[in-house]
Amino acid sequence: MELKGQVVMVTGGARGIGRAIADKFAEKGADLVIADVSLQSAEEAARELSQKGARAKAVNLDVSKAPEVTGVFDQVMKEFGRIDVLVNNAGITRDGLLLRMKEEDWDLVLSINLKGVFLCSKEAVKMMVKQRYGRIINIASVVAFMGNPGQANYSASKAGIIGLTKTTAREYANRGITVNAVAPGFISTAMTDALSENIKQEMLKSIPIGKFGSVADVANAVTFFAEPGNGYITGQVIHVNGGMYM
Ligand code: NAP
Numbered sequence: 001m002e003l004k005g006q007v008v009m010v011t012g013g014a015r016g017i018g019r020a021i022a023d024k025f026a027e028k029g030a031d032l033v034i035a036d037v038s039l040q041s042a043e044e045a046a047r048e049l050s051q052k053g054a055r056a057k058a059v060n061l062d063v064s065k066a067p068e069v070t071g072v073f074d075q076v077m078k079e080f081g082r083i084d085v086l087v088n089n090a091g092i093t094r095d096g097l098l099l100r101m102k103e104e105d106w107d108l109v110l111s112i113n114l115k116g117v118f119l120c121s122k123e124a125v126k127m128m129v130k131q132r133y134g135r136i137i138n139i140a141s142v143v144a145f146m147g148n149p150g151q152a153n154y155s156a157s158k159a160g161i162i163g164l165t166k167t168t169a170r171e172y173a174n175r176g177i178t179v180n181a182v183a184p185g186f187i188s189t190a191m192t193d194a195l196s197e198n199i200k201q202e203m204l205k206s207i208p209i210g211k212f213g214s215v216a217d218v219a220n221a222v223t224f225f226a227e228p229g230n231g232y233i234t235g236q237v238i239h240v241n242g243g244m245y246m
Contacts (some may be wrong), residue, residue, distance in 0.1 A: 002228060004029030008081045011063050011120060012090030014041035016189050017139065020215035021087055022222050025073045026054035031101065033076055034063040063090045063116030073123035083225045085135045086124040088117040106153045113157035122167055134177040135226045138165050142241045144187040162237060169235035178234040180225045185241025188212040209242030
């Protein structure tokens with residue numbers, strides 16, 4: 001229970017990796033704000049966390065909409081009085097080869113995956129500077145480092161997150177705020193489960209550990225950055241990819 005009483009907001013926390021991150025923080029005693037574009041699934045997640053004894057609140061948030069972001073952080077401030085950890089996890093894909101990629105798919109991915117991190121971090125930093133304490137953890141991807149055919153928009157957004165992480169880390173290090181990133185590789189989720197056996201076998205060949213990662217593998221790396229003993233680590237990236245990128 002080393003994070004007892006800490007207030008943690010997870011964007012896109014209703015399902016997938018975000019949900020596993022929320023579960024892990026709850027296990028460590030934290031209070032959770034599940035911020036998701038789907039209020040119904042956020043409420044379901046918050047209800048399940050509450051049943052396990054955690055304090056959890058669901059909020060409706062599209063991270064790419066500045067007024068919504070401001071409103072949600074105001075609401076959290078009123079109800080919880082602080083925010084100790086922000087996990088910028090919300091992200092989408094709209095894949096296609098560069099020549100066929102529509103401008104609206106480029107704009108949508110960049111606005112949710114990258115601008116969303118900027119907007120939420122800005123609001124969190126306002127509160128964290130006053131507290132002189134905070135942890136921001138951004139979910140990037142292995143494709144930020146390797147590229148991936150069909151993911152020009154997504155890989156650019158995730159590479160942007162790495163630059164944003166390092167700059168924010170430098171700007172607020174002397175205010176007690178650390179900013180780090182976790183870069184997952186192929187993680188078993190509904191998305192990867194749906195792939196054909198052939199494609200899965202091809203993907204597995206590129207992973208030295210020989211299996212997909214789990215959502216818990218990502219969640220463990222995220223909570224590492226929030227643990228009280230790890231406050232001297234900032235501007236860093238933990239790769240959770242089974243060795244596919246070193
Ligand atoms: P997921 O299962 O699709 O979950 C994403 C969550 O974010 C969903 O609850 C989704 O809500 C929510 N969301 C989508 N757009 C949002 C917005 N504008 N504002 C707030 N919430 C929004 O995805 P995941 O696989 O768990 O991925 C989580 C993060 O890890 C993403 O940043 C992704 O890029 C990154 N990642 C994933 C993998 C992987 O293998 N899965 C690998 C590397 C990196 P709805 O369900 O209502 O859309």
